[in-house]
Amino acid sequence: MFDDLHLDHILLTPGPTPIHPRAQRALMRGMLGHMDPEVFALNREIQADLRVMYGTRPDDFTAVLAGTGSLGMEAGFANLVEQGDEILVCANGSFGRRMAEMAARYGARVRLVTAPLGEAIRPEDVAAHLDGVQMVAVVHGETSTGVLNPVPQIAELVRGSGALLTVDAVTTAGMEPFHMDEWGVDYAYTGAQKCLSAPPGLAPVAISERAFARYSARRTPTPLWYCDFEGLQDYWTRHTYHHTVPVNLHFAFHAALQAALEEGMEARVRRVQEVGAAILAALAPLGFSHYVRRPQDRLPTVLALRLPQGFDDAGVRLALRQREISVTGGLGPTAGMIWRLGLMGEAARPAPYRALMYALEGILGESRLVARFDEALEGVLA
Incomplete structure (x- = not known):
């Protein structure tokens, strides 16, 4: 019933976030x-x-x-x-x-x-x-x-x-x-x-x-x-x-x-930075870029990414949803222009975003998204 209550659904929205165990x-x-x-x-x-x-x-x-x-x-x-x-x-x-x-x-x-x-x-x-x-x-x-x-x-x-x-x-x-x-x-x-x-x-x-x-x-x-x-x-x-x-x-x-x-605020800030940097490293070669121009104005917990030109926002997000992954697009004037990826609480972990990269490889016919994500994480940790 209800796909086992969607226990395995991956929630990457700017709220709500996955419930802490x-x-x-x-x-x-x-x-x-x-x-x-x-x-x-x-x-x-x-x-x-x-x-x-x-x-x-x-x-x-x-x-x-x-x-x-x-x-x-x-x-x-x-x-x-x-x-x-x-x-x-x-x-x-x-x-x-x-x-x-x-x-x-x-x-x-x-x-x-x-x-x-x-x-x-x-x-x-x-x-x-x-x-x-x-x-x-x-x-x-x-x-x-x-x-x-x-x-x-x-x-x-x-x-x-x-x-x-x-x-x-x-x-x-x-x-x-x-x-x-x-x-x-x-x-x-x-x-x-x-x-x-x-x-x-x-x-x-x-x-x-x-x-x-x-x-x-x-x-x-x-x-x-x-x-x-x-x-x-x-x-x-x-x-x-x-x-x-x-x-x-x-x-x-x-x-x-x-x-x-x-966990402590320093550790939470650090994992937001690490996962956010890895996401951008993986997606930038496809044409994704920061929507907020000035680095000091960027909200770390909601990564706003401008979509590549010609990108099928609604179609890709629907395909992700069919794979039990939720990603949020723009709101109002930015609809179809950006993705807003949540990096709050339990969403700011490598595993759910690695799953996103794996799904996007299949949907977009792209390779090395997961590899770039993991390489960026390893580089940050090193």
């Missing part, structure tokens, strides 16, 4: 109630581990929301934006644009700082529009284009303005360095199914004291009851009922997060 085992444990003391103990460990992952202050509030990363995005605007607030949104792709739309729906007067697709937001453009804004929102790793925005430099500018800084860390936190306290980030979120290779359905968030102070000074109640900051504290800190959390997802997330912290 420890998370898979934890997901199958028996159910406990969401108010059980064992669950509260588990949640405390999750909160402590999230402080390490995000690089927060020791007492900053962390939690996981019962929803995907987009709920993490929305919760920030729902709690920290009021009607008429001036919000500066950095938008150089689909998810920056989503930030702008959400902020506007919560009554913000949105200013946009933009950059062409495939290019990073320029800090000097942010500096030119900071006057009078209550919040700056930026996507750290723009999944739709494979661009890494310069959050540390933007954060340094925002610190002197008095504005809050919200950062979408969906394709960075847990796989790339993230220093919330050092940089001066006030609200950050990601999705469990991205860099941590946990099942979809949870949005880990971190909230600074400054953000809580802004929340406490609201003139009107938070319009999104489900993720009201006070309600989150009721459950996560005071251990009183707010809503039913997906307990088994908590256990799976806890296992995946601990596995990531045990």
Whole structure:
């Protein structure tokens, strides 16, 4: 039934990522109630581990929301934006644009700082529009284009303005360095199914004291009851009922997060670099090239590759899918132009990409893809 639930399917997308084996085992444990003391103990460990992952202050509030990363995005605007607030949104792709739309729906007067697709937001453009804004929102790793925005430099500018800084860390936190306290980030979120290779359905968030102070000074109640900051504290800190959390997802997330912290950020960064370099070495002779021109603007965890001229994007991806391999193409304006290969969590391993190279040899009638991939890996390791 359902091809044995696709247990052997190879997932090379920019999310979700293959589930970590420890998370898979934890997901199958028996159910406990969401108010059980064992669950509260588990949640405390999750909160402590999230402080390490995000690089927060020791007492900053962390939690996981019962929803995907987009709920993490929305919760920030729902709690920290009021009607008429001036919000500066950095938008150089689909998810920056989503930030702008959400902020506007919560009554913000949105200013946009933009950059062409495939290019990073320029800090000097942010500096030119900071006057009078209550919040700056930026996507750290723009999944739709494979661009890494310069959050540390933007954060340094925002610190002197008095504005809050919200950062979408969906394709960075847990796989790339993230220093919330050092940089001066006030609200950050990601999705469990991205860099941590946990099942979809949870949005880990971190909230600074400054953000809580802004929340406490609201003139009107938070319009999104489900993720009201006070309600989150009721459950996560005071251990009183707010809503039913997906307990088994908590256990799976806890296992995946601990596995990531045990491996260490340096090791995770290194394997992303190694596998990414080997992929490009294998595919470049076919005409694949980096979509993002400047090396410092490339998001390591989502390798955006421009396709060779005349390449049958849809046809090749369909042929790969028939071989149980999923690869993601461009989104919106880049559809048919690029591939976006996920290098987050358990996807950033040589084995699944070696399988991709083997499949492409058969589909394209090319040779030496696997050999070039392995030679590049050996060279990096040497």
